[in-house]
Amino acid sequence: MRKILKVAQREYIETVKTKTFLLSVFLTPLLVGIMLLFVGRFDGGVGGPQPPRTITVLDLSEQVAEPLTAVAAEYNASRPDRQIRFDVLEPPENPDVRIEDLKQQVRRGEIDALVVIDHDVLDDGDGARYYSFARTVADLEMYEKVYRLINEAVVTRRFEAQGVSPEIVSRLQRSIPVEQIDLSSKVEAQRDMPVMILVPFIFVFLMFTGVFGVGQGMLTSVIEEKSSRVMELLLSAVTPFQLMSGKILGLVGAGMTLMAIWGAGAYLVGAAMVVSDVVSAAMMLYFLVYFVLGFLVVSSLMAAVGAACNTLKEAQGLMAPLTVGLVVPMAAWFYIAQHPNGTFAIALSFIPPITPMVMVIRLAADPELAAGQIAATIGLLVVSVPAVMWASAKIFRTGILMYGKPASIRELARWIRYR
Amino acid sequence: MISCILARLRELRTGGASGKVVGAMDAIVIDNVQKRFGTVEAVRGLSARVPAGSIYGFLGPNGAGKTTTIRMIMNIISPDEGQIEILGRSSLLRRGNRIGYMPEERGLYRKMKVRSMLAYIGAIKGMTGREARAATDRWLGEIGLSAWAGRKVEDLSRGMQQKVQFAATVINDPDVLILDEPFSGLDPVNLDHVKGIMLRLHQSGKTIIFSTHMMEHAERLCDQILLIHRGEKLIDGPTQEVRASHQTDAVSLELESDDRFVDALPMVAEVIRNGRRMDVLLRDGSDSQELLAALVGRVRVRAFEQKIPSLHEIFVHMVGGADA
Numbered sequence: 001m002r003k004i005l006k007v008a009q010r011e012y013i014e015t016v017k018t019k020t021f022l023l024s025v026f027l028t029p030l031l032v033g034i035m036l037l038f039v040g041r042f043d044g045g046v047g048g049p050q051p052p053r054t055i056t057v058l059d060l061s062e063q064v065a066e067p068l069t070a071v072a073a074e075y076n077a078s079r080p081d082r083q084i085r086f087d088v089l090e091p092p093e094n095p096d097v098r099i100e101d102l103k104q105q106v107r108r109g110e111i112d113a114l115v116v117i118d119h120d121v122l123d124d125g126d127g128a129r130y131y132s133f134a135r136t137v138a139d140l141e142m143y144e145k146v147y148r149l150i151n152e153a154v155v156t157r158r159f160e161a162q163g164v165s166p167e168i169v170s171r172l173q174r175s176i177p178v179e180q181i182d183l184s185s186k187v188e189a190q191r192d193m194p195v196m197i198l199v200p201f202i203f204v205f206l207m208f209t210g211v212f213g214v215g216q217g218m219l220t221s222v223i224e225e226k227s228s229r230v231m232e233l234l235l236s237a238v239t240p241f242q243l244m245s246g247k248i249l250g251l252v253g254a255g256m257t258l259m260a261i262w263g264a265g266a267y268l269v270g271a272a273m274v275v276s277d278v279v280s281a282a283m284m285l286y287f288l289v290y291f292v293l294g295f296l297v298v299s300s301l302m303a304a305v306g307a308a309c310n311t312l313k314e315a316q317g318l319m320a321p322l323t324v325g326l327v328v329p330m331a332a333w334f335y336i337a338q339h340p341n342g343t344f345a346i347a348l349s350f351i352p353p354i355t356p357m358v359m360v361i362r363l364a365a366d367p368e369l370a371a372g373q374i375a376a377t378i379g380l381l382v383v384s385v386p387a388v389m390w391a392s393a394k395i396f397r398t399g400i401l402m403y404g405k406p407a408s409i410r411e412l413a414r415w416i417r418y419r
Numbered sequence: 420m421i422s423c424i425l426a427r428l429r430e431l432r433t434g435g436a437s438g439k440v441v442g443a444m445d446a447i448v449i450d451n452v453q454k455r456f457g458t459v460e461a462v463r464g465l466s467a468r469v470p471a472g473s474i475y476g477f478l479g480p481n482g483a484g485k486t487t488t489i490r491m492i493m494n495i496i497s498p499d500e501g502q503i504e505i506l507g508r509s510s511l512l513r514r515g516n517r518i519g520y521m522p523e524e525r526g527l528y529r530k531m532k533v534r535s536m537l538a539y540i541g542a543i544k545g546m547t548g549r550e551a552r553a554a555t556d557r558w559l560g561e562i563g564l565s566a567w568a569g570r571k572v573e574d575l576s577r578g579m580q581q582k583v584q585f586a587a588t589v590i591n592d593p594d595v596l597i598l599d600e601p602f603s604g605l606d607p608v609n610l611d612h613v614k615g616i617m618l619r620l621h622q623s624g625k626t627i628i629f630s631t632h633m634m635e636h637a638e639r640l641c642d643q644i645l646l647i648h649r650g651e652k653l654i655d656g657p658t659q660e661v662r663a664s665h666q667t668d669a670v671s672l673e674l675e676s677d678d679r680f681v682d683a684l685p686m687v688a689e690v691i692r693n694g695r696r697m698d699v700l701l702r703d704g705s706d707s708q709e710l711l712a713a714l715v716g717r718v719r720v721r722a723f724e725q726k727i728p729s730l731h732e733i734f735v736h737m738v739g740g741a742d743a
Contacts, residue, residue, distance in 0.1 A: 003545070006539070006542045014530070014531070224528075229525060230526035235493075236495075237516075237543040401496070
C-alpha cells in the first residue's frame with residue numbers, strides 16, 4: 001500500500017505541475033462563463049451589428065407599402081445596429097416581366113432581397129413571396145424578420161379597413177409583465193437565465209471535462225512511461241498492479257483537485273449571484289461519489305488502453321468506442337435534464353462508464369430522484385470499478401512491456417484471460 | 420577450484436558479517452526453465468546457480484536469451500516451465516527490495532529532476548523519504564553528478580543518464596544486483612568508473628549478476644560465468660575453471676632470431692604465426708616442458724606461456740565458426 005501511495009504521490013505532483021493542468025484550472029471556467037454569458041444574452045439574433053439591408057418591395061395590392069414603411073421605421077428605431085429598409089417600387093404594367101427582371105437582380109446580388117405582395121393580400125387566399133439569394137446565415141435570418149414586419153403591416157391595414165384604429169388595437173393587445181421569482185434562491189429574486197436547466201449542464205460539463213482530463217492524463221502518462229522505457233525500472237520496484245493503482249489514485253486525486261477548485265469558484269460566483277441554494281449539501285455528496293467512481297472507471301480503462309499502445313495516435317483508435325460512449329450523455333444532456341425519469345435516462349444510467357455522467361445530469365435536474373436508483377447505480381459502479389480495474393490490470397501487465405504494433409481488441413481480450 | 424573455495428569463503432564471510440545471506444549459498448537458482456514467444460524458443464531447459472557473493476556473468480551474443488532469462492528472474496515475465504528461486508524464495512514479491520535491477524531498456528522520467536527521480540525510485544523501493552534523499556545525495560556524489568542534482572533528466576547526456584540509472588539500481592543498497600548490459604553506451608572513462616563501483620560493491624559482499632555480449636568484460640570481472648547460445652546453456656562455472664577446462668595443448672611463444680626450426684620439432688603438430696608471436700599446437704601426449712627443453716639452448720626465448728583460451732575463443736570453439 002505504501003508503494004501505491006508513493007506512486008500516487010508522484011503521479012499527482014507531476015500532473016498538477018503540468019501546464020495543461022494549470023491552464024485547464026483557469027481556461028475551462030472562463031469558457032463556461034463566456035458560454036453562459038452568451039446564452040444569457042442570446043435573443044434569437046446572430047450577435048453583432050450588421051450592415052443595413054435594403055429589401056425591394058413590389059406591392060401589387062398597393063395597400064401594404066405604407067404601413068410596412070411605418071412598422072419598419074418602428075423596428076429600426078429599436079434596433080439601430082440592424083437596419084432594414086424597404087424600397088417600395090411603383091406597380092409595373094406587366095408584373096410578371098418585372099418580377100423576372102428583379103429576380104435576376106437578386107441572383108446577381110444587385111439587390112439584397114425581393115418581396116412580392118399579391119394583389120388580394122388583405123383578403124384570404126393571397127400572400128406574399130420573399131426572394132433571396134442566401135450568402136450568409138444572416139441572410140436566412142432576414143426572412144423571419146421580413147415575415148413578421150409584412151404581417152404586422154397587413155394586420156394594421158385590415159384593422160384600418162374595418163375602421164378600427166391601430167392605436168386602440170395595440171393598447172388592447174398590450175401584454176402585462178409576469179415576474180419570474182425562483183424561491184430556491186436565498187433571496188427572492190428575478191432571474192434572467194433559466195438557472196435550473198443550467199445546473200445539470202454545468203455539472204455534466206465539469207464531469208465531462210474532468211473525465212476526459214483524467215483519462216487523457218492517464219493515457220499520456222502510461223505512454224510516456226512506455227516510450228521513455230522507464231517502465232521496466234519501475235517494475236523492478238513495484239508490481240504492475242501497484243503501479244497502475246498508484247497512477248489511478250494520483251490522477252483521480254488530480255481530477256478531484258481540479259473539481260474542488262472549480263467547485264469552490266462556482267460556489268463563490270453562485271453566492272455572489274444568489275443562486276447557491278440550487279445544489280444542496282446532500283446532492284454535492286452524491287456528485288462527489290459519482291465523480292470519484294466515474295474517474296476510477298475511466299482512468300482504469302485508459303490505463304489499459306495506454307498499456308496496449310505506443311503512441312497517442314495509436315491510442316486514438318482504441319479509445320474511439322469509449323470516447324463515443326462518453327459523448328452520448330454530453331450530447332443528450334438537455335433531453336435527459338428535461339426527462340430525468342424517462343426510459344432513455346434510466347437505461348443510460350446503467351451503462352457503467354457513462355453512469356456517473358448520466359446520474360449527475362438526472363440528479364441536478366431532479367433532486368427528488370428515486371433513492372433506489374441512486375443506490376442501484378452507485379452499487380453498480382462500486383462493483384464495476386474493481387472489475388474494470390482487474391481486467392485493466394491484466395491488460396496493463398502484459399501491455400506495458402510490449403513494444404511494436406498496438407494490440408487489437410481481440411488481443412486485449414486474450415491478455416485478460418492470461419493467468 | 421581455488422576460486423570456487425574463495426567464493427564459498429566469501430559467502431560465509433558476508434553471511435556472517437551482514438547477517439543477510441546466512442543459509443543461502445545460492446542467491447539465485449534457475450531450474451530447467453523454458454520460455455517461448457510464439458514459435459521462438461527464447462530459453463530452453465536452462466539451469467544455473469548463482470552463488471551468493473559472486474560476480475556472475477551471463478554471456479552470449481545478442482538474442483541468446485540473456486534478457487529473457489533476467490526478466491524471468493525479475494518476475495517481469497514468467498517461465499512457461501521450470502522454477503526460479505531467488506534468495507531462497509520462489510517468489511520475488513517479498514524479496515523485491517533486496518534486488519537491484521538495471522533493465523536493458525534504459526529509461527528515466529525525462530521531465531523530472533535528477534534528485535527527485537532517484538529519491539522517487541528509492542521511495543518505491545521501500546525507503547523512507549529521508550533515507551531516500553540521503554542515499555540520493557550519496558550516490559550522486561559517487562557517480563560524480565552532484566552538480567546535476569537539480570537539473571532535469573533530459574538535460575543529461577546519455578552516459579550521465581546511464582550512470583543515474585545505475586545509481587537508481589543500487590540506491591536502496593540491495594543484496595543482489597542484476598544488471599542487463601550495464602556497459603553498453605558508456606564511454607571508456609565512465610565504463611571504468613562503473614566497473615570500479617561494481618567491484619567495490621562485490622567486495623562489500625553483494626551478489627552481482629550482469630549480462631554482456633562483450634566477453635572481455637566478463638573475463639576480467641566475473642568469478643562465475645554462464646555462456647548461453649540460442650536459449651541453451653553452453654557451459655557455466657567459475658571463470659578460471661571454464662577457461663582451464665578448455666585449455667588446449669597450445670603454447671604461445673616469442674623467440675629471438677630465426678624460429679623456422681620450430682615447425683620441424685617432433686612434438687609440434689602445428690604452428691600459427693601472429694607477427695613475432697607464434698601459437699604452437701603440440702601433438703597428443705606431448706608436454707609443453709619438452710618443447711621448452713628443445714628450445715632452450717638453440718634460441719633465446721623471450722616469452723613462453725601455456726595458452727589459456729579466452730571466453731570468446733571458447734565460445735567460438737563451442738558453437739562452431741558459422742554460428743558465433
